[in-house]
Every structure is written in C-alpha cells, then in structure tokens.
Amino acid sequence: MSTEDNVDVELYDRQIRLWGMSTQKLILKSNVLVVNLNGVGTEIMKNLLLSGIGNITVLDEHVIDIEDVNTYYNQFFIYKSNIENMTGKVKRLDIAEANMKDMNPRCNLTTVTSDTEKLLLDKTFLNKFDLVIITEILDNEFLCQVNDISRELNLPIYITQSYGLSSMIFVDYISRISISEKLLDIKNDAVQIERETEMISKGHFPVKLTKNTELVSKELVNNEEDGNMKLVMKTLNKFISYREMIEKLSTEECISNQFNNRQLRNLKSNTTIPFMLNSLNPNIFSTDEYFNKCKGIELPAVAAIVGAALVQDFISSLNKTKLINNLLLFDAKNDEMPIIEI
Template sequence: MSEQSLSAVEAELYDRQIRLWGIESQEKLRAANVLLINCRGLGCEIAKNILLSGINSLTVLDDSLVTEEEQIKNFFLTKESIGKKLAEAILPKAQSLNPLVKITADCENPVEKNANFFEAFTIIITTGIKTDLVLKLDKICRINKVKLISGDVFGMFGFSVADFLNHEYYEDRVQMLPKKRTQDGSVKTTIQVKGQIDYPELNKVLIFPNTKQSIDAIKKSNRRNGLFFLMLTLLEFRNENGRNPQISTKTDDIEKLKIIKKSIVGLYKISTSIFEDSLFEQSFGEVVPVCAILGGVIAQEVIKAVSHKEITINNIFLLDPVTFNGKEECVGA
C-alpha cells in the first residue's frame, strides 16, 4: 500500500502521535502491512503496541491452540478461547484496540508457507520459532526488501535481533542559533538530520556449532556482552529440542544448557566465564512483565523502522535478567 493522506478520523485518533513524530511518519505507518508470527505472551504485547500506533494491517500467523496456561498470560484471550485456534481467538479484543486497522488471522504452520506469502509485508516480526526458519525468512526478506525483527523471552531474560536492511532514518536535533541572526529572541531550533544504518544479514549474526555459516564475525567475539552468548545458548536449546526449557524438566534442561554453552564458547574461543551458569535458573517460562518490557522495545523498533523516524537499534537488544537494564550489541557488521 502506498502512502496516503490521513482521513479526518485518523488525524483525530492519532493526534498525539502526530504531535510526537509528525504527519509524514504517521502516513508511513498508515501504509505499513505487518506480519506477526506467533501471538503468545510476547507476541500479544507487540501486537497491542503496533495496533495502537496506527498501521494499515496486521496479519497474525499462528497455528497453535489456546491452552489454559496461554489464556492466563495473554490478555487477548478469555476462558472461552481455550481449545480454539489462537490466531482466530485473539481477533475480537485485538480489533477493539483499533477498529481502523485491518487484522487477519492465519492458522497455518509458518514452516509450510511459501516464499511468495511473505512478499506483501512491510515488516515481519517473529517470536518463538527455530533459528533455521528465522534465517530462511531473512533471506526471503532481503530479496523482497522486507524488514525483519525477531525476539524472544526466556524467563527473566529477553532479546531481539533485527535486520532492517539498508535503513535510512531522520533524527531531530536541536541546533543553537547565532545570536546575531535571531529576530524573535529564540536561541535554538530543531533540524532534521538524515542517517543510514546498513544491517548485516542474520546468518552473519546468529552462528551456532555444526552449521555451514561463515565464522568471520567470530573473530570479534571477545568483546561481546555475555548475554549475547546466553541468547545463543537458549536459541540452540530450542533448535536441538524443538521447545524452550521447561520447569517440569528443569534439572535435565539445565544440564543440556551447560553442554550447549560449552560447545558455543568453544566455537567462539572464549572463556566459559563469559556468563554465569546461574543465569540458566532464570531462563524458564514466559514471564509476563518481561514480555511487556520487551514487547514495548520491539514495537518501538518496528515503529521507528517503518516510519524512518529516529535511530533504530543496530542490531541486537539484550534485557539483563538481573538488573533489567537494556544492552545494545552490534554483531556481524
């Protein structure tokens, strides 16, 4: 969808946002078609924020059924949703957040979608999928100039990794005016500065043992935040086991995580002290407050990437499970 002028109804509804980031940015959002893969604890937080921002359309791709546990932590669901297709069950409450956004439910398995399906979107958001699918999607996105951001929550730990291609942005900066040129008494003005971030493809960012990926980026790994390697360890656990670590098998899963950690630090040629094994204790479940924090961060990045307003994170965000401070890492560039 090409950019269009906002209607009077849209201008009134998005008045506060227009004052914040301008009419041009809101029109870019109004033209954006977003795909969200999985709408569970983290996904529902992301969906809420981007729906309120005023995008054109949101497609929710999720083939799961609503469980009792999922219903408790997903505010789009009710007790009547249990046993139903999740993508369809969230529609009523999601649509009520913003009736002006077109919302579509797709209950197919993301793995079974062909490449053509993903071409129509402005940006794709993924949660809770294996890395091989993320990397496959990234290749498709790069061919079709579609932006991609992937995020997950493991207990108290959360992260996102983005590929916004060759992303141009505009940033407002305050500039002091020479006193001799001022006529109205003002001493400063706001100017718009253009910038660009060239994102690396994700197969240069997410590198695991036993893959055929290039390891050139590994040479710079000794300066990485330890949480980056915690992220890789947890993702590799999902890749190997087809699930996240579970409380019901906590003891066994922690041992598996320790083994995976050894293989990853061996690949990157770093010390096992890069992060403490005690962090594994905090990596179970999908903690709702952490979903809310990370969901806000990812949605903010989506809004910035689509509107081209303000600088985006390049390219990894890490939420510290101990301090809850956000850390940024640039990997693979």
C-alpha cells in the first residue's frame, strides 16, 4: 500500500486522478455532520464514505418502520437480514452503523440517536464540524434558526427536501472564492487572448457577473509544454441564508429576473418546480393536493441523483471550482434540474 500523508494512493487512485492529491487530503481531513439517514441521507453517506472522508457524525433518532418507504426501502445500509427477526423499536442508526463502517473502515464514524433538534441549535456542538448536511426536516422556521447559527459560526450548510419525483438542495457557503481554468489555443483563440490581455492590463476588477458572483481577477498563464495559454479566473461567490431565500421568494421577480421569456414560460408551465417553490413560500407559487401528499416521500432513483449532486458540490468546494449558488431543484418527472440564484 503506497501512501502520501496518510492517503492510500492505490485505494483512491481513480479519484486522485479526477480531482488531485491536494483535494483528496482535504477530504480525508474533513469533519462532516449528516442529519438523518433517510433515502437522500443514505446516498450522501455512501458517496462521502467512498470518497475517503475522514470524519463523519450521523445524527438520526428515527425508528425503523418496514412499512415506511423512507426508512426501509430507500436503505442499503439496512439489510433484510438485519431486521427479519427484529422485535420492538430499533433506531435506524443502531443497525446501519456497522454496515457503514464496513464500507469505509478508515472513516472515524460517530452516531448520535437522540436530541436532534437540541443539538442542531447547540453552537458548541456545531462548531466541531466543517460542514453540516440536513435531510428529512421540513420545518422551514426551524431550518432558518439552524442556518442563522451556522452563518454565525461561518459553517457551510446543505439542506435537502424530498417530494416524490422531485427534490431540492439549498446551499449556503456564506462567501467562497472559486477558481476556473480555460485552455486557449494561441492560434485559434488569438482574438480572445488579445481581448483578455487588454482587460487584465487595465485591471478593471471586480466585475459583476451575476447578482451573487463577482469576477475578482483574471490571469493568462503560458503553458510551455504545448505552447498554449491558460486563462485563470477567480470569482467571489456570495450566498444568502435560508431565511433570506424564503423572503426573496415572496415575489415572482426573484425568479423572472433570471430567465428569458421562453425559459420563464417553461418554468411556470412545469408541473413540479412551482410546487417546490410553493413549499418554501406559499404566498406566490401555485401548488396542488397531489404534490402536497408527496412532501417528505423519497424514491431511490431521485435520492441517488440528489445525493451524488450534493457530494460532488462539496468536493467542488474543496478544490475551489464552481458551486451551486444557491438553490438546485430536481424534477425527475420533466427531466429538469435548474439552479436558481436567489
């Protein structure tokens, strides 16, 4: 086994090739809190464990109910053999813990099966973590309180909610620098290189790219190996709180300003996305009885996509590439996944 600063290079060879050794080291050092091992929570845990995460605390006081799709049919950390002789009430984590440890024995895994709400409002408890991921909580006022505390602690947070064939991810990194690189061919991209060189020489930064994103700097770097150039752009991404998001969703202008007329018509005619927005602020967006019955219901395929998207975004935060800013809506029925910058 070859190692580099405690990173098993052979084990994580494929992902090191994808995002680099420095990012893999940061994954190993990260300390993440995951709230609730429901369908999305299970997918998030799987992806975190397989990525080589160093430290995870899972907070979940739910009891297993084999009649509940969210607590059994979406689970692959709870096997049929684990529960076929089960008697009485058993917590999800009490059974899932051993199977999670089997997936990544190197991870320092801690489970907590009580006082979820109390701990999520405890600054001392939250301050131990680098990231908080919340699933299966639909009380928006409580989520606002937790996010208020996380912002006070400068602690990034993800919040996910499920609605049957649909799901959402709210992201709050408060403020984060992202770096992107673009390869330019000296011959074919000569005009762009000239234009970028002029802009860089004038130093007209920052430049407002979107309502929450500013271009901080640009740099052209010569690639001596192939004779091409690399355009390196640094952006400052500002995020809003969960409370601010709900307040801003009180007007249609918040949405309409981000899309052209065709996109806006498609969005409003979509049979799911307005209903998700309604769940965040019922004053402006339409809903229906069927969608309301889907709140909190999870389907395995939807959970898998949302869990993977969330963990990929977390890894992007470590290697300083582009992040979800700040509301992702996944609609499996219409095969759409727009990101709305609130």
